[in-house]
Amino acid sequence: MRWGVITFPGSCDDHDVVDSLKSELGQKVKLLWHKDELAGNFDCIVLPGGFSYGDYLRCGAMARFSPILRGVIKFAQNGGLVLGICNGFQILCEAGLLPGALVRNANLQFICQPVYLRVEESDAPFTSGLKRGEILKMPVKHGEGCYYADRATLERLHKNRQVLLRYVDVKGKPSASANPNGSVDNIAGICNEQRNVFGLMPHPEDACSKLLGSEDGAKIFNSIAAACAEKASAHV
Amino acid sequence: MSEARAEQHAAPMVTPELVSSHGIGADEYQKILKALGRPPSYTELGVFSVMWSEHCSYKSSRTYLKNLPTEGPRVLQGPGENAGVVDIGGGLAVAFKIESHNHPSFIEPYQGAATGVGGILRDIFTMGARPIASLNSLRFGSIDHPRTGYLLSGVVAGIGGYGNCIGVPTVGGECYFDECYNANILVNAFTLGIVKKKQIFTGIAKGVGNPVIYVGSKTGRDGIHGATMASESFSEEKEQRRPTVQVGDPFTEKLLLEACLELMEKDFIVGIQDMGAAGLTSSSSEMAGRGGCGIELDLSAVPLRESGMTPYEILLSESQERMLLVAKRGTEAEIQQIFEKWDLDAVVIGRVTADQQFRATWRGEEVANIPIRALTREAPVYQRPAARPPRQDQLQQLDLATVKEPKDLGATLKQLLSAPNLASKEWIYRQYDQFVRSNTVLAPGADAAVIRVKGTTKGLALTVDGNSRYCYLDPYVGGVIAVAEAARNLACVGARPIGLSDCLNFGSPENPEVMWQFSQVIQGMRDACLALNVPVVSGNVSFYNETDGTPIFPTPIIGMVGLIEKIHRVVTPWFNSPGAVVALLGRTREELGGSEYLKWVHGLTRGTPPWIDLKMEQAVQLCCLEAIDQELLLSAHDVSDGGLAVALAECCIGGEKPLGVRIERHEMIRGDAFLFSESQSRIVASLKEGSVERLKEIAARHNVPLQVLGVVGGSRFTIQPLIQLPIDELKTTWSTALPARLK
Numbered sequence: 019m020r021w022g023v024i025t026f027p028g029s030c031d032d033h034d035v036v037d038s039l040k041s042e043l044g045q046k047v048k049l050l051w052h053k054d055e056l057a058g059n060f061d062c063i064v065l066p067g068g069f070s071y072g073d074y075l076r077c078g079a080m081a082r083f084s085p086i087l088r089g090v091i092k093f094a095q096n097g098g099l100v101l102g103i104c105n106g107f108q109i110l111c112e113a114g115l116l117p118g119a120l121v122r123n124a125n126l127q128f129i130c131q132p133v134y135l136r137v138e139e140s141d142a143p144f145t146s147g148l149k150r151g152e153i154l155k156m157p158v159k160h161g162e163g164c165y166y167a168d169r170a171t172l173e174r175l176h177k178n179r180q181v182l183l184r185y186v187d188v189k190g191k192p193s194a195s196a197n198p199n200g201s202v203d204n205i206a207g208i209c210n211e212q213r214n215v216f217g218l219m220p221h222p223e224d225a226c227s228k229l230l231g232s233e234d235g236a237k238i239f240n241s242i243a244a245a246c247a248e249k250a251s252a253h254v
Numbered sequence: 255m256s257e258a259r260a261e262q263h264a265a266p267m268v269t270p271e272l273v274s275s276h277g278i279g280a281d282e283y284q285k286i287l288k289a290l291g292r293p294p295s296y297t298e299l300g301v302f303s304v305m306w307s308e309h310c311s312y313k314s315s316r317t318y319l320k321n322l323p324t325e326g327p328r329v330l331q332g333p334g335e336n337a338g339v340v341d342i343g344g345g346l347a348v349a350f351k352i353e354s355h356n357h358p359s360f361i362e363p364y365q366g367a368a369t370g371v372g373g374i375l376r377d378i379f380t381m382g383a384r385p386i387a388s389l390n391s392l393r394f395g396s397i398d399h400p401r402t403g404y405l406l407s408g409v410v411a412g413i414g415g416y417g418n419c420i421g422v423p424t425v426g427g428e429c430y431f432d433e434c435y436n437a438n439i440l441v442n443a444f445t446l447g448i449v450k451k452k453q454i455f456t457g458i459a460k461g462v463g464n465p466v467i468y469v470g471s472k473t474g475r476d477g478i479h480g481a482t483m484a485s486e487s488f489s490e491e492k493e494q495r496r497p498t499v500q501v502g503d504p505f506t507e508k509l510l511l512e513a514c515l516e517l518m519e520k521d522f523i524v525g526i527q528d529m530g531a532a533g534l535t536s537s538s539s540e541m542a543g544r545g546g547c548g549i550e551l552d553l554s555a556v557p558l559r560e561s562g563m564t565p566y567e568i569l570l571s572e573s574q575e576r577m578l579l580v581a582k583r584g585t586e587a588e589i590q591q592i593f594e595k596w597d598l599d600a601v602v603i604g605r606v607t608a609d610q611q612f613r614a615t616w617r618g619e620e621v622a623n624i625p626i627r628a629l630t631r632e633a634p635v636y637q638r639p640a641a642r643p644p645r646q647d648q649l650q651q652l653d654l655a656t657v658k659e660p661k662d663l664g665a666t667l668k669q670l671l672s673a674p675n676l677a678s679k680e681w682i683y684r685q686y687d688q689f690v691r692s693n694t695v696l697a698p699g700a701d702a703a704v705i706r707v708k709g710t711t712k713g714l715a716l717t718v719d720g721n722s723r724y725c726y727l728d729p730y731v732g733g734v735i736a737v738a739e740a741a742r743n744l745a746c747v748g749a750r751p752i753g754l755s756d757c758l759n760f761g762s763p764e765n766p767e768v769m770w771q772f773s774q775v776i777q778g779m780r781d782a783c784l785a786l787n788v789p790v791v792s793g794n795v796s797f798y799n800e801t802d803g804t805p806i807f808p809t810p811i812i813g814m815v816g817l818i819e820k821i822h823r824v825v826t827p828w829f830n831s832p833g834a835v836v837a838l839l840g841r842t843r844e845e846l847g848g849s850e851y852l853k854w855v856h857g858l859t860r861g862t863p864p865w866i867d868l869k870m871e872q873a874v875q876l877c878c879l880e881a882i883d884q885e886l887l888l889s890a891h892d893v894s895d896g897g898l899a900v901a902l903a904e905c906c907i908g909g910e911k912p913l914g915v916r917i918e919r920h921e922m923i924r925g926d927a928f929l930f931s932e933s934q935s936r937i938v939a940s941l942k943e944g945s946v947e948r949l950k951e952i953a954a955r956h957n958v959p960l961q962v963l964g965v966v967g968g969s970r971f972t973i974q975p976l977i978q979l980p981i982d983e984l985k986t987t988w989s990t991a992l993p994a995r996l997k
Contacts, residue, residue, distance in 0.1 A: 027597065028505050030421025034692040037708065067690075069419045072505025128414045128685045159418070159687040224689040229706060229821065231695075 019246045021047040022060040024090075026081050030068035031103065031223060038226040043239055052081070056089025061246040062099040063090055065106025067159075067221060077120065077162045078108035087113055099143055099242060100215045104160055107207075107217030116210055116217045117175065118167030123160070124200025130159040132231070133198055133220060135206050136186040139179045142209045143245030144216040144238055153190050154183075154234035156225035158198055158206075163219040165201035165208075175208060183207035183218055265296035265566070272296075276303035282634055289628035297566045297614070297621045301629065304479070304532035304570055305539060308797050311633040314763035315795040318776045326789040328752050335456055336377040336528060338791025339449065340753040342817055344710055347454065349383035350446040352391075352718065352757040352813040354796035358499040359441040363408025367441050368416040368502040372574050374443045375422060376528035379511050380577065382455040382518045383447025385422045386691050387705050390443050391718040391757070391811045392429040392682075395436030397674040402431065403996050405439055406682075412502075413443070414685040419504035420511065424686035425694055426703035428718055431674045434726075437801035442757040442794075444718055444813040448707065453518060457527030459541035459549055459580045459606050464524055466538065466549060466604035467586070469593055470510045470576040474559035476500045477533070477572025487762050487798045506575040506598070513596040514577065520592075522585040529576040535569045537578040538604070539612045543630030545580075548607035553616040555603040565616040580606060640769035649727055652847050652861030659926045664977040666855055667899050667929065668987045673854040676896045677991035678908075699908060701746040701827050701892050704818065713821035715749030717814050721895070722807035724863035727848045729771040729808050731863045733778020735934060738871045739894060740814035741786050745875040746890040746937060748823050748882035749816025751786065756793040756812055761805020763797045771808040779810060785868035786875075788814065825882050827891035828909030832967035834888050835943050836905075836917055840874050840936035841959045842898055844927040850895045851930035866934040873956040874935045880952050886945040893936035899929035899973060901938050906971055907985040914981045916972040917964030925976050940966050 021039055025032045032049065039045040050056065052070075056063070071080035081087065087109075094100045094115055102110040110116045123129055137145050137152040148154075167175065175181055183206040187196040192204040199219070207218030222235030266272060273283050276299055286294055286302050294302060304310060312319065324332040330347055331339035337351040355370025371388065378385045390413055394402050406429075417424050422445065459466070477500035517523065525545065527537040534556070542549040553568045563571075581589055586602055593600035607613070612629060614622040625632075660666045670676055683698035695713060696704035702717040719740040725732025741751045756779065761768040783790060799806045818824060829836075846852050847861020881887050893901040906915050921928050941949060946962065953960035964972075972978045 028419070028508055030419075030508075030687075030690050034690065038692060041708075068421060069505060069508075072419070072503070074505065127411070128418055128687075130687050130689065131684055157689045159689060161418075221689065224692045224694075226692075229695055230689075230692060 026070035067104030078112040082113040102217040147241035351792040352444040364412035367412030378447035383449035393440035458525035472559040526579040551604035641766035672991035713818035715816035722809040726807040729774035733775035737782035744816035759809040761800040834940040897930035914968035
């Protein structure tokens with residue numbers, strides 16, 4: 019399995035993703051530079067967290083115009099797996115690969131805390147190793163993580179079962195107090211209709227080690243790796 | 255247009271009024287005349303004023319600072335560089351420093367705090383180290399003061415805005431409120447970076463003919479005379495000094511950080527220094543001073559953000575996100591290529607010379623020519639008069655008989671847990687990215703933050719600490735306790751101290767009482783550092799924290815770093831096992847002087863701070879460390895502000911799942927003193943019943959008093975016969991107090 023992780027100017031979590039994939043999960047990873055064209059064979063491209071181009075405009079609004087994004091969009095259209103974490107999720111929404119938008123947190127502050135997430139669907143590659151209803155723990159850290167979509171879009175998301183992760187309390191209830199940022203329907207992560215593009219605000223790369231308090235993030239990366247392995251063996 | 259405007263800015267005549275408005279005294283002006291052998295030009299006057307400012311020259315503090323111990327087997331770089339560097343073994347070292355940004359943060363809290371973070375980050379990566387953790391220590395006025403909410407919100411947002419964006423986690427800190435900071439808040443920022451021992455860089459200029467290269471943001475008019483501002487007291491009119499505050503751009507700093515670290519992998523750099531306070535002037539002259547050479551700058555080559563800037567402005571600008579480096583001749587093109595990749599300027603603006611002069615030209619004309627040593631080594635040093643304040647004796651009087659013991663001590667505990675100084679600070683640290691770089695083992699809220707060192711089994715523990723009330727009541731004892739408590743915080747997570755960085759925040763050094771406080775605090779710190787074997791490797795002095803003649807309490811902040819050999823042994827402060835036995839290392843005495851209880855419940859700031867015996871302090875720490883090394887402890891927590899009752903409550907409610915406790919009162923002293931006395935050298939631990947005998951054996955060997963207090967478990971907080979409360983009630987009180995007051 020070949021992972022590509024993009025470094026935009028202002029990416030902060032690119033090395034975290036690389037380190038977690040390499041040293042915790044033993045994966046092969048290549049760092050990709052925003053000014054380059056996407057070249058080479060990859061199974062999954064990760065758009066990491068951070069503040070691409072400073073995010074002085076709308077978050078992710080500049081990054082969608084970077085040279086490498088053209089290739090990423092094509093890669094996604096051809097069925098390649100694309101994972102956007104935090105700022106990566108924002109970029110995917112700006113680029114039109116995912117519906118909706120991420121706006122300022124409801125309390126107007128940056129929020130960093132561990133959250134609980136409920137797995138809503140397990141038939142996308144990103145959650146394929148998980149059970150529906152399973153509870154995961156990992157941190158969020160963002161200023162603009164409030165997911166918003168209009169009613170029609172939301173209905174489509176629900177109809178197509180595109181909501182993969184929801185913010186819940188420790189018992190698994192999607193309550194208002196478990197929603198850190200005011201996201202509509204407690205949405206923490208969604209995929210596209212084709213189920214090969216996934217964006218989430220929480221950070222699985224910061225939850226791949228018992229020492230750091232959770233290994234639940236590894237379950238998402240492992241799901242992706244298993245799905246790719248299965249696809250590869252099916253092609254043989 | 256720009257030329258025309260520059261002409262209009264023709265240099266003013268150097269008059270006595272102009273000299274004095276630059277904060278240069280008559281004696282100092284005579285020194286300048288002697289150093290130059292002629293009157294200074296306007297530009298030169300500006301250069302002297304910033305280099306001889308308190309902020310840059312340490313002219314009032316230097317004679318005292320040299321008393322601090324700065325050496326140790328692990329110290330690779332002591333004070334005097336951009337940051338201190340300490341060996342952590344395996345070819346790795348850590349660079350760290352704490353620095354103040356007090357004055358700017360009071361004038362413009364968001365940008366003041368943000369650029370404070372930006373500045374300390376540059377100090378770290380200048381050394382070749384990748385910053386991996388930041389902490390901060392904050393002091394605000396009374397929570398009820400009308401400006402406190404605004405200042406706190408702005409400072410916290412500014413720290414987060416900068417640190418989050420640049421991708422360095424804020425893993426810990428502390429925040430206290432007291433009226434003495436109403437008009438002078440403190441913002442002290444600490445950063446630690448990790449560096450290969452063989453790749454440490456310093457701020458030195460060497461090699462005649464080597465190019466001097468300017469990298470990073472363009473230069474604007476922001477922050478001119480920031481260093482001078484930081485060397486003056488506030489008065490009403492000074493609040494109008496907003497333009498002296500710089501504006502931060504964390505995105506550019508992120509690019510600068512990555513570009514510099516990429517460059518440092520190559521063998522191109524001779525020396526490198528951040529353009530911080532006093533900008534281009536201090537970085538260039540200090541680098542030349544360290545290398546014993548001269549430096550020549552062509553100011554016309556400096557990339558400018560604004561038109562019509564004068565040489566004076568270019569030399570004194572404190573625009574952020576800039577670095578100066580001296581490179582090996584012939585590497586210019588390759589250096590420029592790296593910076594181009596990161597979309598940053600890298601321009602040759604000068605060269606190293608042999609003549610030991612600081613020379614600046616502008617459009618072919620010389621605008622400054624000053625001996626380097628006059629700006630650095632031979633800058634003024636003062637032995638300021640010091641005098642013990644006459645009120646000190648009276649301050650230290652405390653007749654406990656006049657302090658009425660509350661009837662309902664449970665209510666008093668709740669009152670303390672909702673005091674701004676003791677209540678949960680989650681509202682603050684929730685706004686900081688605590689996890690980026692995926693090293694954070696123990697996040698804010700614990701006695702010390704803990705990060706792992708990737709690729710090893712080691713960890714680093716970090717803390718910032720300082721109790722200014724103690725220092726106000728007895729600056730010597732306060733200085734001792736500041737160091738001792740920081741080390742104790744590290745011991746509680748299982749770390750041995752390897753070095754500290756100090757940020758010394760005081761009033762005006764021209765006030766003899768302030769200088770007395772300063773000298774006493776330094777003495778105390780020195781004695782504690784020697785007793786506990788902790789070298790001071792970097793630091794910062796911030797004087798003039800006073801308004802209209804009223805100084806803040808003396809506030810030394812200690813940023814201390816500890817090494818953990820086996821990261822998996824880390825212990826947290828919070829009770830985590832029902833049935834565990836609770837034990838106290840150390841002894842509780844009837845010491846309420848200077849306590850948070852006396853202040854918050856009785857409105858008194860008086861008495862003497864708790865007694866401290868450095869031998870006992872060290873014994874308690876060693877005992878705790880040994881117990882953690884042997885994996886005997888389930889939790890360990892320092893007993894400090896608020897005393898034993900507050901420490902126990904924190905053990906119960908600070909963790910993820912609240913747990914009750916039941917203990918018995920064991921010292922026959924006043925009930926309020928048993929609960930809230932801040933006796934030093936105490937650690938409350940929990941452990942399995944089967945481990946108690948082994949802990950007793952260790953304590954006995956170290957001559958440390960050990961008391962079994964009770965048992966963890968249930969949903970009530972019980973201190974028989976004084977307090978019995980539901981644990982959820984305490985948790986709610988503690989966790990909602992600060993946000994409720996900030997609404």
